[in-house]
Amino acid sequence: MRTIHASVVLGAGLLAASAAWAQKSTIEAIEEYRAMLADGNPAELFEMKGEELWKKKRGPKNASLEQCDLGKGPGVVKGAFVELPRYFADTGKMQDLETRLVSCMERLQGFNSAEIAKTPFGKGEMANVTALATWIAAESRGQPFNLPQAHPMERNYYEAGKRMFFMRGGTHDFSCASCHGEDNKRIRLQDLPNLTKNPGDGIGFAAWPAYRVSNGQMWTMQLRLNDCFRQQRFPYPEFGSDALTALSTYLGVNAKGAKSAAPAIKR
Template sequence: MAQKTASQGIDEYRAMLADGNPAELFEAKGEDLWKKTRGPKNASLEKCDLGKGPGVSKGAFVELPRFFADTQRVQDLESRLVTCMEALQGFDGAEITKTPFGRGEQINVTALATWIASESKGQRFNLSQNHQQEKTFYEVGKRLFYQRGGTHDFSCASCHAEEGKRIRLQDLPLLSKRPGDGVGFAAWPAYRVSNGQMWGMQLRLNDCYRQQRFPYPGFGSDATIALSTYLGVNAKGAVSVAPALKR
């Protein structure tokens, strides 16, 4: 019998765990948080507009980041949720964005993002490029993707712009071409088995900057949203598998 490759072994490992993906616990928590009255205003998030109208969750994830007229900026899922938590529930958005990942309301933002992502599972990514800001964010994200720097002179492209690359036993998805790779951008939020944590795209990008030896970007920064816009537009046509299971 032919020897299995490392990636085949990892795929089998993921398949064995998939039926009991702990992300389901975060999904349930996120749905509860969406409907629960909370915050200084004692309100729910059921009127939150994620781009498809107040309260509509299905299909929103695969169209984000996008431009929102009320904030006059391009937002991804997590930054948009913070906007809704601030406007509808009275939370301090600035306080949430500066809270470390995995603490306080950041935990709830991750759970909410996990549930919203699950509402679009199986749908194809189709980010808008109609508004000038959306086009600008795509171009800025592209430049950031190829920008080299840090002590190791790395860029996002160092790992994700060529076929056949991997780190240790992990195959690295190609993220610079259309249609995007469904195991890349289209897989986050995801539960990471190696550290027992649920990661949204903001934390995923933050950790990529760490590995590049760059300073951490701010939560919901224009830089992270621009990168997400670039990756999301490149992922056009890819099927969302989020929330996924990662090593």
Template sequence: MLLRSWWMVGVLFLLGLALAQGEVDPREEAKRQKQLLLETAGILPTELIVEQGKELFNRKGPSGKTMAECDFGLGKGVLEGAAARLPRYFLDTGKVEDLDSRILTCMTQVQGFRPDQIKRQEVVAIAFYIASFSTGKPIQVRLLFPQERELYALGEKLFYARSGAKDIGCATCHVSYMERRAGVLPFTDVLGKAKAWTHWPAYRYSNDQIWTMQDRIRACYGNLGHPQPALYSLPILALELFMAYQNNGAVVEEWPAFVR
């Protein structure tokens, strides 16, 4: 805890100094903060989280099985490139699942955990570990099943919908103002320019948080003044599928990422 606090003091001090001197490029600032942590601590928070996820992945559940018995879309225990192909429809559950919800399915149906025994922090850590096997892989999301196509259509409607007191939505920031604010809002670019789906899961050094895309979507809704969708809910999965499909072909530069 003391080491983590030390990291944050240094990170926030340098970020505040940079902002005081004027507008900064968030990508370049992330590189500087990343280098700072490597020089001061010798390890990145993302590396620690991945190691935690690895331990949890190999932990036996009440059924006596580890997550190596789980199929994330490419066969039992196959993780190489699996996260880059999600969300997708799974025959064993009869529904579309993203990485987070598939982990939940694995922990309950394969490992035998009760839903109330599953901590969100553990799901996120496991997601970081699994995603690390897709670094350098292209996004390959399909729309082969009717369930995938229906969810994609819902995600498209939600992305472009404007509502609430502010009359804004996802596309207001991430499409309408993408050209002007691409460096500020590298969430996703459905026009295929930023290919920023590859930013998540990520460690956010500005607030010392670890987020998957589910957390990012919920935060966006909160920023817009909308009620946040529940974790693992249909609106989140629909938005994920829509955005992931729009970013097909983008190469994952680094999972988990290190962002502001």
């Protein structure tokens, strides 16, 4: 009986070790795959387009976006991305990078912000917003996130985003926290970072906008969050909705100190 018991224990130990080795090997292989993809990230093409759009005179007013204030003063791009979303006094709103860009396109260039908001991602002026956001994010690559929380609305949006993050609903009774509320969770081969705290440099909030290899598209943070709502079986929020801004505020504040890797590349 002792021999049988020892064999069972030894066998269980070998299985556990084998599983741990297999998991480690899989994770290492995925990281190698990501490193290979990052060499020549197609996001660079969107960066180039975004910089061109920033400087180009366009729209009914035939003006550029070079006087757009992203939170650090008119025309200042470097360091702006890692401090968004934030409160803007001129609009009286909390705005993320995308909604702030649309406001500038309307005020400086004469575009219709409502029409842009109704345009699907990847189409028309919305595609230009994605390119602009990609370039602006790239200008802050490697800088730590430090979203402001001085204004009451900034703190309110953080708390609203936190409640949304943990709110369960939909046909599957999911919340954001179902996937991203604990350490060491995975779906198939995909690691799921814990977004209730700083998950680390270039992870979670610090990795978007990103180029999605699986569909050949550039995804902004709003589109990424929309896909999370889809997986929860919720309806898509409207572009620029308070829900998306609140969630981004919660995630961005939690990522304080994490260095931005955006625009990154994803599977």
